[in-house]
Amino acid sequence: MVQDQLLARDIHDPRTLAAMTEVPRHWFVDDAMQGRAYGDHPLPVGGGQTISQPYIVAYMTQALALKGNEKVLEIGTGSGYQAAVLSRICSQVFTVERINSLLAGARRVFDRLRYFNIRSKLDDGTLGWAEFGLFDAIIVTAGGPVIPEPLIAQLADPGRLIIPVGDQHEQVLQVLEKKEGKVQTTLLAGVRFVDLVGEYGWNK
Numbered sequence: 060m061v062q063d064q065l066l067a068r069d070i071h072d073p074r075t076l077a078a079m080t081e082v083p084r085h086w087f088v089d090d091a092m093q094g095r096a097y098g099d100h101p102l103p104v105g106g107g108q109t110i111s112q113p114y115i116v117a118y119m120t121q122a123l124a125l126k127g128n129e130k131v132l133e134i135g136t137g138s139g140y141q142a143a144v145l146s147r148i149c150s151q152v153f154t155v156e157r158i159n160s161l162l163a164g165a166r167r168v169f170d171r172l173r174y175f176n177i178r179s180k181l182d183d184g185t186l187g188w189a190e191f192g193l194f195d196a197i198i199v200t201a202g203g204p205v206i207p208e209p210l211i212a213q214l215a216d217p218g219r220l221i222i223p224v225g226d227q228h229e230q231v232l233q234v235l236e237k238k239e240g241k242v243q244t245t246l247l248a249g250v251r252f253v254d255l256v257g258e259y260g261w262n263k
């Protein structure tokens with residue numbers, strides 16, 4: 060997976076590559092899909108949600124340009140795989156999921172792997188997690204119509220936020236960077252994510 064899907068494309072950040080090598084992706088995938096866990100595609104994780112394609116996980120992780128001591132907020136825990144990858148690179152991960160069964164499954168895997176620097180909660184992640192902010196980086200792994208205002212407020216300066224923004228069929232990955240009091244947004248690749256559902260996302 061790392062050789063053919065990441066190195067062969069544009070993933071070159073050593074921290075991202077090491078984390079993608081270390082985290083056992085098959086632990087985050089249902090028994091019925093074990094044979095496809097390392098394939099070049101997303102997979103269903105239940106509740107109509109998906110675990111992203113390995114390349115997209117690596118691409119978004121690399122875009123955060125983490126150095127090792129950051130506090131990172133993820134919205135959309137899903138299987139827990141993206142949070143697990145981040146947890147190998149930064150000091151603390153906070154992750155928010157709105158579907159209870161998914162959160163419970165992800166927590167079981169974090170415990171089994173002894174990834175104790177991940178903290179999670181059941182909530183509408185478009186509101187962020189103010190109690191533990193500010194965050195050096197924020198990653199949203201579901202697609203919304205706009206960048207949720209509370210997330211911009213909870214981003215540290217300097218800090219980076221990555222989120223797919225668009226309609227419910229296709230989105231563009233946007234990176235919002237805060238630096239010396241200024242905010243700058245860069246558009247990256249076109250992508251397709253499941254809906255970000257919540258107060259600053261799509262309607263329930």
Ligand code: SAH
Pocket residue numbers: 104108109110111134135136137138139140141142155156157158161182183184185200201253254255256257258260
């Ligand atoms: N990062 C996940 C992929 C998740 S798919 C992984 O590595 O497996 C997107 C997830 O976002 C889904 O589980 C969905 O339930 C969740 N989600 C959607 N809107 C949300 C919201 N407002 N707050 C928290 N989670 C949300």
